[in-house]
């Protein structure tokens with residue numbers, strides 16, 4: 001069974017699971033290139049790491065969009081560029097009708113109340129010199145919200161909301177475990193009551209036993225507060241149950257995007273198929289017949305991506321046109337987008 | 345919904361642990377290093393001596409019934425020359441030459457038996473008696489008092505050197521690391537350039553130059569004359585501070601920049617940016633408290649270097665001005681005024697002080713490093 005045969009076989013319209021409203025975030029042609037400089041005193045830009053190289057997608061209000069890909073493919077850069085923690089090289093990010101890439105100073109600061117981020121490393125994401133209560137109240141201090149007493153009350157509420165005892169508000173981060181620290185990070189992100197949160201691999205650094213707790217917490221919060229998530233992960237199996245839709249990234253580009261059930265049952269892009277073939281299946285019969293697609297070669301450098309389809313160096317089904325033309329991301333089935341010459 | 349339920353105290357395992365703050369942990373860690381604690385007290389002792397030096401020369405602090413009254417001035421008024429050197433422990437009454445040093449060890453009756461060596465007149469017991477606890481120099485100036493005044497110089501150099509270095513280096517390094525890019529590149533090339541220059545040679549050349557200025561503008565008015573005046577009042581220390589401070593910040597700047605670079609990309613800094621914190625807040629709330637520890641440690645460990653530099657410059661006559669006692673200058677004088685064999689105390693006393701103080705700063709710096717090391721925290 002070749003990949004192409006497989007993709008032809010199941011090209012039927014998927015049932016849409018969820019009714020999507022209006023997009024809360026619209027990303028168009030987003031690029032983020034990090035310049036590589038050289039020269040002793042007068043440095044010139046000699047090359048660029050194309051960490052994010054042309055993204056188009058929407059995130060709908062109330063959904064969880066998964067962003068999946070190998071390490072170094074630009075997932076974190078995407079999240080940070082949307083939040084304007086990195087300024088985009090080109091392209092636009094529209095958030096609730098406001099264009100973010102051109103915002104500066106106070107108007108950008110005002111927008112930051114609505115979008116927040118949760119980090120991967122629970123140890124690096126909390127300032128070791130600040131008490132928990134100072135960490136969580138910092139967003140309120142920065143925006144001048146409430147009196148000192150109001151803030152303390154809010155900190156206690158937030159701690160309780162993320163499942164921590166408010167009694168420990170005056171302790172320092174090093175006294176908490178990884179899972180507890182991650183909850184503190186969540187509380188900080190919630191302090192300004194945002195509508196959109198980028199979760200940058202929030203559970204990858206945690207023990208398996210604690211991962212489920214944090215995921216449950218995030219899902220509870222989403223339901224209660226109507227949050228929208230961009231959920232970054234490096235592993236497809238992890239996001240299946242968390243996300244409504246999943247986008248697969250490779251070398252700074254989205255290669256496939258669909259509702260998660262659709263993506264898992266009907267992967268069309270050869271890269272997605274390869275990733276999924278590495279995921280063990282619970283059903284023993286299916287597991288026995290599961291064929292691993294081993295990708296040859298390494299991930300090319302984002303400073304020097306291949307010409308044509310950037311997957312062509314490792315693609316098992318590449319054809320001539322793949323080395324000349326970069327495939328566009330096209331909606332081949334309703335809500336199912338793929339960038340591959342063999343599919344479109 | 346289990347995830348959202350507040351976890352009981354037991355589950356979090358926090359209530360058994362001792363309350364722990366970064367400051368408290370650091371103090372606890374420091375106290376564990378016995379050498380560092382001893383060093384701390386030695387440094388405190390030297391600081392006490394230096395601060396109270398002028399009191400010592402005017403107020404008697406020992407008044408034994410036998411008339412032993414130790415008072416220290418650099419040259420006790422009315423005391424005749426004690427030739428050639430008073431050994432440690434030598435005492436003399438005001439207005440009297442006690443003759444040979446061993447006379448001091450005799451009782452007054454015994455002394456009367458050696459009229460040629462020790463004067464026969466029985467000193468008036470109501471007269472003040474001076475004791476050279478650590479001997480004197482060839483001019484009859486108390487060596488201990490001079491050592492105490494020398495501590496003033498060494499400690500002043502230690503604190504001014506490290507403060508100037510910390511302040512300049514911190515600001516320079518933080519600006520360079522925080523703003524990065526072209527600014528960083530230009531600023532760091534300049535530091536690299538300075539780093540390549542042998543520091544002591546530059547300091548020596550500068551001191552020679554300052555000497556010249558001092559003598560040329562001695563009595564002139566205007567800003568240069570004013571500075572020369574200040575320098576004279578400080579016994580030549582002002583120009584020494586400038587010379588030491590001008591180069592000492594380079595290492596600090598590099599360290600500060602490296603620290604800023606390592607913390608600038610940390611996720612908690614990014615979190616602060618994500619909530620809209622301004623640069624000022626990020627620098628003073630998030631970066632500074634985290635990078636200051638290693639800088640303080642490095643600065644403490646650099647203090648022996650400043651002390652030695654001053655001692656060396658004073659030894660070769662390019663440090664403090666003549667008349668201002670400093671350990672380096674005292675050691676040099678000890679060598680000139682009789683060499684090692686005739687008056688050992690003159691060499692031993694300032695050398696011992698120099699070694700003790702520099703070692704103390706080294707051990708104190710080590711203790712500080714352990715105390716501020718996050719890997720040892722909470723143990």
Ligand SMILES: Nc1ncnc2c1ncn2[C@@H]1O[C@H](COP(=O)(O)OP(=O)(O)OP(=O)(O)O)[C@@H](O)[C@H]1O
Nearest residue numbers: 034049051070071072073074075076077078234302
């Ligand atoms: N500040 C930066 N300066 C230069 N290059 C960068 C910077 N940040 C990221 N990169 C580069 O951009 C590429 C994408 O990095 P990014 O952190 O977005 O990857 P990622 O998909 O999040 O990987 P991971 O799963 O390891 O977190 C990498 O090659 C990385 O080296």
Ligand code: SF4
Nearest residue numbers: 309312315322340341
């Ligand atoms: S476009 Fe070509 S190289 Fe790229 S994934 Fe499709 S088949 Fe492979």
Ligand SMILES: [Mg+2]
Nearest residue numbers: 075076077200
């Ligand atoms: Mg990442």
